[in-house]
Amino acid sequence: MSPEINLTCDPAHLRHGSNIGQPLTRRDGILKVKGEARYAADNHPPGMLYAVIAVSTIARGRVTFLDVAAAKRHPGVVEVMTPSHKPPLAEDPDGKPNPFAFKMELLQNDEVRYANQAIAVVVAETLEAATEGAALLSPQYHVEPARVGLDDAKSYLPPVVGIGNPAEVRHGDVDAALAGASNRIEAMYETSAQYHNAMEPHAIVASWDGDKLSIDTPSQGMAIAQMRLAGLFGIPPGNIHIRSPFLGGGFGSKGLVSGPQVLGIMAAKLVGRPVKLVLRRDQMYGPVGHRPPTRQTLRIGTDGEGRLTAIDHHAKVTTSTFDDFYEPAADASHTLYASPAIKTSHEAVRVDTGTPLFMRAPGEATGSIALESAIDEIALACGMDPLDFRLKNYAEVEPISGKPFSSKALRQCYAKGAERFGWAGRPLTPRQMRDDAGFLVGWGMGTATFPALMFQAQARAVIRSDGSGVMESGAHDMGQGAWTVLAQIAADGLGLGIDQVEFRSGTSDLPDAGIAGGSAHTATAGAAIHNAGAAVIAKLADLATNDERSPLFGAGNAGVIAREGRLFRRDDEARGESYTDILKRAGLAEIEASGGGAADPAAQSNYAMHAHGAVFAEVKVDPELGQIRVTRLVGAFAAGRIINPRLVQSQLFGGMIWGASFALHEEAVMDHRSGRILNANLAEYHIPVNADVPSLDVLTVDEHDPHVNVLGIKGVGEIGVTGSAGAVANAVWHATGVRARRFPIRIDDLLMRLD
Amino acid sequence: MNFSISLTVNGVRREIELDDPRVTLLDLLRERLDLTGTKKGCDRGQCGACTVLVNGRRINSCLALAVSQDGADILTIEGVSRGDQLHPMQAAFIAHDGFQCGFCTPGQVMSAIGLITEGQAGDDPERVREGMSGNLCRCGAYAGITEAVLEAQNTLTNSDQRRSA
Amino acid sequence: MMNFDYVRPATVAEAVAAASEKGATYLAAGTNLLDLMKGGVCHPSRLVDVTRLPGLDGVEYLADGGVRIGALVRNADLAHDAEFVRAFPSVAEALLSGASAQLRNAATVGGNVLQRTRCAYFYDAPSACNKRWPGAGCDARHGENRLHAVLGWSEACIATHPSDFCVPLVALDTVVEIEGRSGRREVALEALHRLPGDTPQRETLLERGDLIVALRLPAEARGFAAHARYIKVRERTSYAFAVVSAAASLRIEQGTIREARLALGGVAAKPWRARAAEQVLAGVAPDAAGLREAARIALADAKPSGDNAFKIELAQRILVRALTLAAAGTPERIPALPGSPFSSVSGVHHVA
Numbered sequence A: 001m002s003p004e005i006n007l008t009c010d011p012a013h014l015r016h017g018s019n020i021g022q023p024l025t026r027r028d029g030i031l032k033v034k035g036e037a038r039y040a041a042d043n044h045p046p047g048m049l050y051a052v053i054a055v056s057t058i059a060r061g062r063v064t065f066l067d068v069a070a071a072k073r074h075p076g077v078v079e080v081m082t083p084s085h086k087p088p089l090a091e092d093p094d095g096k097p098n099p100f101a102f103k104m105e106l107l108q109n110d111e112v113r114y115a116n117q118a119i120a121v122v123v124a125e126t127l128e129a130a131t132e133g134a135a136l137l138s139p140q141y142h143v144e145p146a147r148v149g150l151d152d153a154k155s156y157l158p159p160v161v162g163i164g165n166p167a168e169v170r171h172g173d174v175d176a177a178l179a180g181a182s183n184r185i186e187a188m189y190e191t192s193a194q195y196h197n198a199m200e201p202h203a204i205v206a207s208w209d210g211d212k213l214s215i216d217t218p219s220q221g222m223a224i225a226q227m228r229l230a231g232l233f234g235i236p237p238g239n240i241h242i243r244s245p246f247l248g249g250g251f252g253s254k255g256l257v258s259g260p261q262v263l264g265i266m267a268a269k270l271v272g273r274p275v276k277l278v279l280r281r282d283q284m285y286g287p288v289g290h291r292p293p294t295r296q297t298l299r300i301g302t303d304g305e306g307r308l309t310a311i312d313h314h315a316k317v318t319t320s321t322f323d324d325f326y327e328p329a330a331d332a333s334h335t336l337y338a339s340p341a342i343k344t345s346h347e348a349v350r351v352d353t354g355t356p357l358f359m360r361a362p363g364e365a366t367g368s369i370a371l372e373s374a375i376d377e378i379a380l381a382c383g384m385d386p387l388d389f390r391l392k393n394y395a396e397v398e399p400i401s402g403k404p405f406s407s408k409a410l411r412q413c414y415a416k417g418a419e420r421f422g423w424a425g426r427p428l429t430p431r432q433m434r435d436d437a438g439f440l441v442g443w444g445m446g447t448a449t450f451p452a453l454m455f456q457a458q459a460r461a462v463i464r465s466d467g468s469g470v471m472e473s474g475a476h477d478m479g480q481g482a483w484t485v486l487a488q489i490a491a492d493g494l495g496l497g498i499d500q501v502e503f504r505s506g507t508s509d510l511p512d513a514g515i516a517g518g519s520a521h522t523a524t525a526g527a528a529i530h531n532a533g534a535a536v537i538a539k540l541a542d543l544a545t546n547d548e549r550s551p552l553f554g555a556g557n558a559g560v561i562a563r564e565g566r567l568f569r570r571d572d573e574a575r576g577e578s579y580t581d582i583l584k585r586a587g588l589a590e591i592e593a594s595g596g597g598a599a600d601p602a603a604q605s606n607y608a609m610h611a612h613g614a615v616f617a618e619v620k621v622d623p624e625l626g627q628i629r630v631t632r633l634v635g636a637f638a639a640g641r642i643i644n645p646r647l648v649q650s651q652l653f654g655g656m657i658w659g660a661s662f663a664l665h666e667e668a669v670m671d672h673r674s675g676r677i678l679n680a681n682l683a684e685y686h687i688p689v690n691a692d693v694p695s696l697d698v699l700t701v702d703e704h705d706p707h708v709n710v711l712g713i714k715g716v717g718e719i720g721v722t723g724s725a726g727a728v729a730n731a732v733w734h735a736t737g738v739r740a741r742r743f744p745i746r747i748d749d750l751l752m753r754l755d
Numbered sequence B: 001m002n003f004s005i006s007l008t009v010n011g012v013r014r015e016i017e018l019d020d021p022r023v024t025l026l027d028l029l030r031e032r033l034d035l036t037g038t039k040k041g042c043d044r045g046q047c048g049a050c051t052v053l054v055n056g057r058r059i060n061s062c063l064a065l066a067v068s069q070d071g072a073d074i075l076t077i078e079g080v081s082r083g084d085q086l087h088p089m090q091a092a093f094i095a096h097d098g099f100q101c102g103f104c105t106p107g108q109v110m111s112a113i114g115l116i117t118e119g120q121a122g123d124d125p126e127r128v129r130e131g132m133s134g135n136l137c138r139c140g141a142y143a144g145i146t147e148a149v150l151e152a153q154n155t156l157t158n159s160d161q162r163r164s165a
Numbered sequence C: 001m002m003n004f005d006y007v008r009p010a011t012v013a014e015a016v017a018a019a020s021e022k023g024a025t026y027l028a029a030g031t032n033l034l035d036l037m038k039g040g041v042c043h044p045s046r047l048v049d050v051t052r053l054p055g056l057d058g059v060e061y062l063a064d065g066g067v068r069i070g071a072l073v074r075n076a077d078l079a080h081d082a083e084f085v086r087a088f089p090s091v092a093e094a095l096l097s098g099a100s101a102q103l104r105n106a107a108t109v110g111g112n113v114l115q116r117t118r119c120a121y122f123y124d125a126p127s128a129c130n131k132r133w134p135g136a137g138c139d140a141r142h143g144e145n146r147l148h149a150v151l152g153w154s155e156a157c158i159a160t161h162p163s164d165f166c167v168p169l170v171a172l173d174t175v176v177e178i179e180g181r182s183g184r185r186e187v188a189l190e191a192l193h194r195l196p197g198d199t200p201q202r203e204t205l206l207e208r209g210d211l212i213v214a215l216r217l218p219a220e221a222r223g224f225a226a227h228a229r230y231i232k233v234r235e236r237t238s239y240a241f242a243v244v245s246a247a248a249s250l251r252i253e254q255g256t257i258r259e260a261r262l263a264l265g266g267v268a269a270k271p272w273r274a275r276a277a278e279q280v281l282a283g284v285a286p287d288a289a290g291l292r293e294a295a296r297i298a299l300a301d302a303k304p305s306g307d308n309a310f311k312i313e314l315a316q317r318i319l320v321r322a323l324t325l326a327a328a329g330t331p332e333r334i335p336a337l338p339g340s341p342f343s344s345v346s347g348v349h350h351v352a
């Protein structure tokens, strides 16, 4: 059964007719500000027990002893699930049933492959008892030395990077071009391991009823989770009901069901009662993915006029010892700058950490900060303004493939962003600007880009004889605003006002809306919704145009348009009739149709499809103390059609803050002896606070893209991170004259070099 | 050992039997009183998601022992609006899109209400940002949050003036 | 969290008796203690809740001009007490630069003074730590230690004391009033925290059962109100512990420093009073060269305990900054970003 979710629109923002493009406030807003939006951990079915995982404190080795008896003696403890005491699984958690299935630790053996790995689960009547029960297990280990850094193991050429991209790509001869270049730079940049740290910890409330499983859990991909769980538990996917109406953020870490979530389900099976399992914040540093550290080398050459002749981008990344995910950092150099010779390559090392995963702009973000820093460095070497340099090397076709862009309004982004920021007149050399209090002021920029992807989605549309509509698609709202934007698309697709459409989403029994990732959810689920709407309208039009009693008789499908609950003749809008009249006359209570959204293979092979943007940053740096503050961020983005400008602005702000965070704050610090993360918390793993981002400004540039998808949407979830990180880093250089090449930039990196 | 405490939660006095002194105010609210609007983001005082007002002051309920709050007056997000009538702060959060995923939002709203009661920030955006810096938002809704607080501060001051006039 | 007895004594005497048993600990707001208990860093078997003890939650202005701050006064209440801010502005600024508004609303002054180090290895229960387990060794010494001590550390422990509040307090000769098994006594705050030596587990002079009942600032401390600042370098603009911080208080007459009070935070296992530097400042004009010399003297004995040599340089620069700002005069109102370099320069317009 689906939870009752009452969504409302602020009446001041209600629109009839065209919903797409309106800055509606969030339809889930009232629920969220009242604390009534029910996140997974807010559920409490009768008889529920609490499960807490015990995690390994070593990074590599074996568990040799668990004091199960001590845990069980603790008042309130009901069960302790261990490798030798757990329900059977139908599938090996170390198997790879499909390329998107990552290996999990489900107590399959006593092996430890990273710190914070689950080694047991304690189930108790209360959270307090389960927590202490887990501590009482006092594990003993056979410890093996941990391998943790980029230099701790032999590197190799990964089979692929990202999702099936080749690890090495060559276009032209970079070595020859570099040899003949008039200006060249070579620089190495290092980025740190980062953890998604969605505010909502991964949580699951699981109940079994025979071989039927019911779960509340945050998911960016319910259908994929259903398949994975079905395989693991040997039950049909249809037996699994997932409710994920609200995610407290995901950023990629909730794209695939994670080990601890499955352990919650196993625990429920073991005890035969509903179980709630919520990760502690520190337990999120391991089993739910991360952005791996990278070391990137860029070699760039230009001719005498500042035209690029070569970009060679190499990235060294880590993955886990037992599974494969390779951050495609160097691929960031494929699309942005018009260089006749481009080479990108990757190497990888295996370390004793959890497997890295997609984290907001995976590859694009890491690659972008290095590339945008390097472009700044080569522009300087050419004596050119960084914006002029980028314009001079503007890619009219996608450099790596030679394909035309489906649309690309980057030039306008540069122009508008620079104007809004006040870029003109920026001194070329660093350390020229001070504010009236004496702080060093620096301006930097970066180009943002993110591919416009499409996955697969389904939707089902219904028009009822009372004139209302229903749209169903099991989409995921992680904060990007699916409840609102998809309802806007649904309303337009059905030719109704948004308040006349019931939009059902967020559960796995609805048509599969695909994965909410890759900034493609609005485009993909939106296309499905649009097409389902079009299909049901077509059916309705069929009824009318084939019915002599209808004013639309004989108009033919193509000759009819739907608006405000009525169909009109396209050639004569005076003639039309309401949905209600059509259905009533036909004696139908309702009419339904389905639609799908997917990539168009022809468009994909003919065009390069990307969103673009330009980000401008101002930082202030204390000239003696080295503390940095990002005082202004301006971003101009071209991302196809904007469904809801208010929500898009928020997405872009969020991304830009992630960019600033990448450049200045985020870093998991690891003890190289133990392989444990020392700041697995939110006090010392710094993400920006409100005072860190005093001024943000976003503008969007219209793009009409007939190729990307039926709605012309490119996606805005991740692009904001790219460009921004480099812009901030470049601004720090411009303020200080110190080129930091390790991120985040620390006070100690600047301090000794400031005067 | 059992502990009997009494709390006034959102205006309702409750006598509570606690069988465990370890229960934090946050876990009491969420797991035992079915008030799940208050969120747990870190459980260690590091994020602000669990912010509630205790005797009118905002605190992190995850670092407060429930037994120690005996006799206190607690206001949680569930007690902020009057039925359908949103608190001006809640309305301002919606209008300024001061959230995305919404997970930090109950804490932000409670913190913002506490901030205004404290009366230290006034209409200075920089003081508002500093005063709201104990509430992390991973979605990065800070711009909207600051605008919302400033607007609500304005609304509340005006209505106070009207009331006292 | 291990189970514990919870007791809520009605009087100070009862509290001291209840806390004198092995394994017992005082609970004030719990913002540090509960954090440590959740992290498995400490496991008290009994919590003695002092929050209801009568008479410990007031700020009392004494006839001699001093002030007596009850141990249970909340950090925020002290920082917003108008008379206190006027008389001891650097203390208020330090308080407001620490933690978050929520934490300051809860945290007590006694708890703040007695908060434990943020050393990541201390917090990481499986790591070797001489504080948690005397004789176990110190994993920080050759580990990730860029934020560790540069003054007063020993091979046994290189941790720092994280309190902001204590830094101006120690500069201003604060006295700690203690009620213990053998009655009432007083110690200088400067003597309360111990340097690690071979016994880093003994962090303060307090004995089992000792209850801090009040902090007392002497009347002379008011003499610095016109020239007092606290500056704290952080890795984000707010809600972060100090990398290094400094409190500077000056008594300036006719352009000459008559008396200086200086202390550093984040550099040692205790709030670090810089007496030698104070001495060289007395009688000189607050010019750049003089301030730099004082800062050099303050850090003369500093040495890196690991990857943290930069903190020695940073500490000197912060001292110079804090002194410069103090010399320029205490701002009329505590800046929008308390303690931040970004609202530290007089006349600076912060981002609005």
Ligand SMILES: Cc1cc2nc3c(=O)[nH]c(=O)nc-3n(C[C@H](O)[C@H](O)[C@H](O)COP(=O)(O)OP(=O)(O)OC[C@H]3O[C@@H](n4cnc5c(N)ncnc54)[C@H](O)[C@@H]3O)c2cc1C
Binding pocket: A683, B044, B045, B046, C025, C026, C027, C028, C029, C030, C031, C032, C033, C034, C035, C050, C071, C072, C097, C098, C099, C100, C103, C106, C107, C108, C109, C110, C111, C112, C113, C114, C115, C116, C162, C163, C164, C165, C210, C211, C212, C213, C239, C240, C241, C242
């Ligand atoms: C996320 C986070 C960020 C923080 N940032 C900062 C910061 O930037 N700067 C800063 O200075 N602090 C910071 N703090 C620490 C904070 O200031 C302390 O936690 C707080 O001051 C402790 O006060 P409390 O009343 O909660 O003490 P409790 O946690 O109750 O007690 C702390 C210790 O003192 C003992 N104790 C308490 N009162 C007495 C007494 N009267 N007599 C004897 N013993 C007593 C207790 O037994 C315990 O060992 C931060 C804390 C957190 C959680």
Ligand code: SF4
Binding pocket: C117, C119, C120, C121, C122, C128, C129, C130, C131, C132, C137, C138, C139, C140, C141, C156, C157, C158, C159, C200
């Ligand atoms: S520095 Fe001190 S507190 Fe940190 S691990 Fe070493 S002994 Fe423990």
Ligand code: FES
Binding pocket: B039, B040, B041, B042, B043, B044, B045, B046, B047, B048, B049, B050, B051, B060, B061, B062, B063
């Ligand atoms: S949950 Fe309490 S501060 Fe994070």
Ligand code: FES
Binding pocket: A199, A248, A249, A479, B098, B099, B100, B101, B102, B103, B104, B105, B136, B137, B138, B139, B140, B141
């Ligand atoms: S709205 Fe998602 S964390 Fe703030």
